[in-house]
Structure formats: structure tokens, C-alpha cells
Amino acid sequence: MKKEQLLNIAQEFGSPVYVYDAHKIESQYKRLTSAFSNVKNLKINYAAKALSNISILKFLKNLGSGLDTVSIQEVQLGLVAGFKAQNIIFTPNGVSLEEIEEVAKLGVQINIDNLSILEQFGSKHPDIPVCIRINPHVMAGGNTNISVGHIDSKFGISIHQIPHILRIVENTNMHINGIHMHTGSDILDIDVFLYASEILFETAKNFKSLEFIDFGSGFKVPYKKGDIETNIEELGKKLTTRFNEFCESYGKELTLAFEPGKFLVSEAGFFLAKVNVVKQTTSTVFAQVDSGFNHLIRPMLYGSQHEIINISNPDGRERFYSVVGYICETDTFANNRRINEINEGDILAFKNAGAYCFTMASNYNSRFRPAEVLWYNNKAHLIRKHETFDDLLINQVTVDLSKKKSAVKK
């Protein structure tokens, strides 16, 4: 999107505000499908938790995407957005048997990631097909917070426990229709991903009536200059060859599934915030915006570097700033960053604000969560109003605390 377009949106809808470029989501979706165009049955299930606004879900549904969900509430949002139950997969971690049963009742594909629930679910519902989430114990990326395939991870059933899985399947006579892995959020090296895929193929051989193999996600997009980006095109070529070979030896055309979140929506998003104060200290210049980690927590939570541009003064000379927020807590967005000269009142645009930004926002400091705007067909559409004071009160229950009698014993 152009800087002027973003600036107009900040003026029209106020700040802070999230903006999503529908065209970017579409081009990322098409990049992925064309990289795997030689796979006969390809299924992209967008990971709803990255950005779960109904309009975004609908937009992805219209592109042909399915939906990957991690809670029954995400399933329900998907149904509201118009996804058919059979195009939704439920990949929770540590949720109750009751919740899984409720989701299964809706007709959604269940994906189970622990032996306890597998055995209980299989015993009670042997007729409902189930996918199994495997942990191939392959490290993807270097950050253990966002890498979920390693040995200590709470996600998935270890490949070393396959004999136990097979025993449960045999004892319960349940039907396994899919094998799944999701190794983490940062695929830096395609060979690592392909190595994990080989483990998945080996695992798949144990199950005779599969319909799909789900390779999860972890596609990396660049956040800052010099970042490595997953080479989707090369991965497409290599994995397609291996997948088609596998289907041949398996004797059936399986569906190849992915569930990307970040790849589809990260770069489509911009977070716009206004500079309230430029504050010089003895060691730095702070630019303080009308936001904080209550609206965008990734820099504080993961150390993520979101590129920040001054769209109010894009040609100003560059100076060094620490961009921080306005909440009463350390809420650093950027340290010692080179940005075009900032004046109070300028609008800063944070890039890569599509994935895991709004969905992680909170009301901390009793601030409202921002509005969301979708840029589509050269027009800005409001897709979520910013909150108002009523939203802060809506679920609070007022008790009568006026009674004179003191509860405190003298």
C-alpha cells in the first residue's frame, strides 16, 4: 500500500488503527498455490489465530482456502464466516475431550495431538475419522518459543510413540484419515523441512486409509532487511516431487495440506499509531506513540522487529529513535532505529502487522482495542470499530458495596 493511502486511513478512522491489504493476502495465497500447482489435491487451511476478523476469514474462504483452528470459538467464527464444516480442521493442544467432541459433532475434521485423548476419543467414537499430529522432533528456526517440533515441546505425539499409536488404533478400531505435523514458526532451511517431511512419509506408511497429509506451516516472511524468507517456490518443487512419489507408492492420490497463518497475512498488515511526544533524555530520543504492547505485543513478547516508517514525513532526514508506547510499563517497539525525522503528531506505520498482532491485543491500562480496516478494491472498509468505554464495562457486574456495616472485625 502507498504511504498516502495509509495516511488517509489514519485521518479517516483515527489512530491507532490496523490496516490490511486484501491484495497482498491474495497474492501470497496465489504464490503458495502456484508453487504447488503440480500437486493434484492441494488444500490450504488458513490458520485463523493469526488474524481472525470475520472479513479476513471470508476473504480467504472466497479465495478457496479452508480453515485451521485451535479452539471451538475459532471453529464457530469460521462457520459464521461461511466455511463449510468439512473445510475446517481443528488442531488444538491440551483442550478437553468435551470440547473436541463438541467440535466433532459440528462435522469438523479433528486432529489429535496426545495419546490420552486419542485413546478416549477412539474408544467412544470409533467411526469419526481422526487426524494425528506427529512431533518429528525437528528443530525449525532458532527461537524455542516459536519452535514446536523439538524434544521438549508440548505439541504433537512423538514419532517414538508410533507403536503406542498403532496399538490404540487397533484396540479401538478407530479410523485415521490424516497425518499432520507443524514444526514451528520459522522455516529458515528448506532441507530441514524436507527432512521432517520424510519422517512424516515414513509415519504415514503405517496407516492404510489416509486421505491427506498435512505439513503444517512455519513459512517465514521477512520482517526486517536481510531476513531470510522461506523459498516457497523451491519448497514447492522439491516437496511436490516427493509427495507425488509417495502417493504412487502408497497407491492413492492423497491431499497435500498446509496451514499457513503468517505467510498469508503478516505482510498485508500495517499498524498505524500517532506520535504523542518526542522526548529527549540524556541517552536517546524517544518517540512515544498512542499505543503500547496492549495493541502490538510481538516486539516485547518475541523480540520481533517490525519495521517502522514515518508516513507523515517520508522524505525527512533520518535520525535515531527509540519508539515506545504510552502504557505504564516498558513497551519498547524499537530501539535506536533510523527513521525519517519525527515530529509530534506524525503517524508511524508498523509493517508486518497482519499476523499475531490484533489477535493478541488486550485492554491493558483500560485502553480500547483499535479499529481494523480492510483495503480492498482501492477502498478502505471498516471491518471492526474501535472499542468504546461501554466495551470496558460490558461484562462487569456491579455489586452494591454501599452497606454501612463493616465486614472488617474491629
Ligand SMILES: *Cc1c(COP(=O)(O)O)cnc(C)c1O
Ligand atoms: C499457529 C499454527 C499455524 C500457523 O503458523 P504460522 O507460523 O503463522 O504459519 C499452523 N498450524 C498450527 C497447528 C498452528 O498452531
